[in-house]
Amino acid sequence: MTSYALQTRNLVKKFGGFIATNDVTLNVEAGARHALIGPNGAGKTTLINLLTGFLEPTSGEVILNGDTVTHLAQHQRVKRGLARTFQINRLFADLTVLESVTMAVNERIGIGARFWRPVGAYAEAVDEAASLLSTLRLLDLAHEKTRNLAYGKQRLIEIALALAMKPGVLLLDEPAAGVPTSESRELFETIAALPRDVTILLIEHDMDLVFRFADCISVLVSGALLTGGTPDEIANNPKVKEVYLGEAISV
């Protein structure tokens, strides 16, 4: 029996009369490298928002490691090991890189509300943040303000903040969006090098990257799941070719 890290059951999200997520039942296996693809506006980000609790579903359920978390607040899901990155950077422009990541680590280890001793006095958090930055080869920028960083580097901070949660399940929403190709390779190497026990759900438009990275792919079209399967199955699925991939993937 396979165990699932993340599941949804009949998930629906309506914005007024518009159905952005249409009866989605998705299963993400523990330890999977699962990709979520679909044309622009298909509802991929909305799905992530529902998974993380950023949005409340209209109906349906979200199940994390076997527990229903549909009505749990975002930060509580994070406490259970569900972390995400955002398609559009949501960073702390005026904090330094080290401060940002330290803040994230603080929250994970539960000292985010300590109000008496200075941030620097909690060496375990600062050290952990620094070593995370070194893994991401960001150490030389540790004391730079986030706003002064190149865009590609900011995308890395986006990931660093999620990794600081030591997630069991990591949701990556187009992590390389807007990053020049040369840098996006490097970025994906970083992601590919994450430990295998971290389950990853990846949204990505670059099919080369998706097919190299994923062991399972789900296709979302107009809010509904069209199909899912291994990269081979998806590549050879005529329906997928028709609605989404077109000729791009006749390799």
Added chain:
Amino acid sequence: MTVIFDGIASGMLLFLISVGLSVTLGLMNFVNLAHGAFAMLGGYVCVTLLNRAGVPFLATLPIAALATALVGVALERTLYRRLYAASHLDQVLFSIGLVFMSIAGAHYFFGAQQQPMVLPEFLQGQINLPGLDIGVYRLFLVVLSLAIAYGLNRLVRGTRFGAQLRASVDNPRAARGVGINVERIFTLTFALGTALAGLGGALGVEMLGLDPSFPVKYIVYFLIVVAVGGSGNIMGSLVASLILGVVDVAGKYYVPQIGAFVIYAVMVVMLIFRPQGLFGRRAAR
């Protein structure tokens, strides 16, 4: 009954003044706390023309509206425009600054005293019905306000201008893309909002009084109307004004010891349970 009618009349007056705020706040998303200052300006224009130049009352009203709109447009072009994209806090600070300046200006030109106001003969007096005394001026206010409410609603909902305005607010860039002159639309809307403030201010002198503290004294009421009515919603503002007017007048009449407390409490409770206002659409956040 008379109390209720007075409440309705004062609610109508409140509507006249605050609907302008509802327009700028709701449709342009600008927190203009200086709205009361524009109303005050209308009031001063009215009494000055009336008392010093002998212009008939009814003629002072359009002049007051026009003069206020002109000042409004001048300020919009030079200052307000720069802050459309700013945070609400910045808009608040900026407009408080304008309020302070207007108060000082009113002191300088007109002194601290209440301005005297004598209505023309035909608006004085009462119509006495069994169990109901209707002040003629109050009746005049009610009729005028209803007409304006109707006209405004038509303007925003049913005309090209209204459609362009809503498009400009929803997405200025897209609106520009389809050839709408967003700047001009905003200027016109602002002019409309301030003209209404000026008109309301002129009409309000008799009931609300007029002295330099006017912009601060009543701003809370205007904000309540907008908050309760749902900003940008003309009919909502009308209903909210009526409720507020009746509750206020009746409250002061029957339970004077509670005073304005109820009104603030109602506003806070309202805002908590229906942040979009009584009649506001629930926007997807």
Added chain:
Amino acid sequence: MQAALTLDLAPIARADRWRPAELAFWLIPVAAYFIFPDNLVLLTQIAITALFCLSLDLILGYAGIVSLGHAAFFGLGAYAAGLLAAHGYGDPLLGLVAAALVTAVLGYVTSFLVLRGADLTRLMVTLGVAMMLYEIANKLTHITGGVDGLQGMEVLPVLGQFEFDLYGKTAYWYAIAVLFALFCVARKLVHSPFGLSLKGVRLNVGRMPAIGAPVNARLSAVYTIGAAYAGIAGALLAQTTQFVALDVLAFNRSAELLLILVLGGSGSLYGALLGTIVFMSAHHMLSDLNPQYWQFWLGALLVVIVLFARDGVMGGLRGGQRRLGAALGRTKQ
């Protein structure tokens, strides 16, 4: 661990060290005492307003909660301490503690109302709460004295030792001591993980839950603390003037406080202090000329700040420091 060794952690480890400029700053109140011995009443007012401004800075400057009704807490604190002293409990520190507790409770309770909405709703709710308190104080004349103000306060000597004197010496040192103590606490707060998370909320409230931070709990906490600070400031005013006027709760006080904070530069503790000093001194000098002129220029100043100098005095100082630093750097090369 290896990584940490290669990184110089000094900037984060020493962020909370007292700098020489700060120590110099705190010599100002001492110097002022000797330079302006005849203006102690004004100086005391400055200290109290500085504390009040500090409290707004915590909630607005650090956590980004906008408020148009912060005077609610100032006024409640003033009445709490005033009523205690008028009913035979005149110990000043007792008054401060009571004021802090009462306002903290109000702050905690209202924080749930305030946190529900976006900026505009927050402005209106804070305003509404303050107006409600104003009306209550206005109507409960048998308790508060209404528009005539609360009279008959008898404030005992501070710590049983220092009696409040006619020249206001005790009042001055008392206010300065309280300000300094609470400033130090606030300073600890903003340099702590808690303070860092508040900055996070202000800079990007949408991200905070995604890094596991309970945003509303943090905001509730800082709103409560800010309320208590404001309450203590109000209590200080009541005790040092032995009187509570109804205008402690007035809208003007909240609006003026916002102005002082943006003048000084929000989001910096010294900005709050400097803004108060600049504002109150200017007020003192200019309003003697003509109160109306003063109000006009005040308004004009506010407009100019919003349009052109959003970072306030602190921003100006920092910019000056940077330019100075750059200039020095250049001459060295």
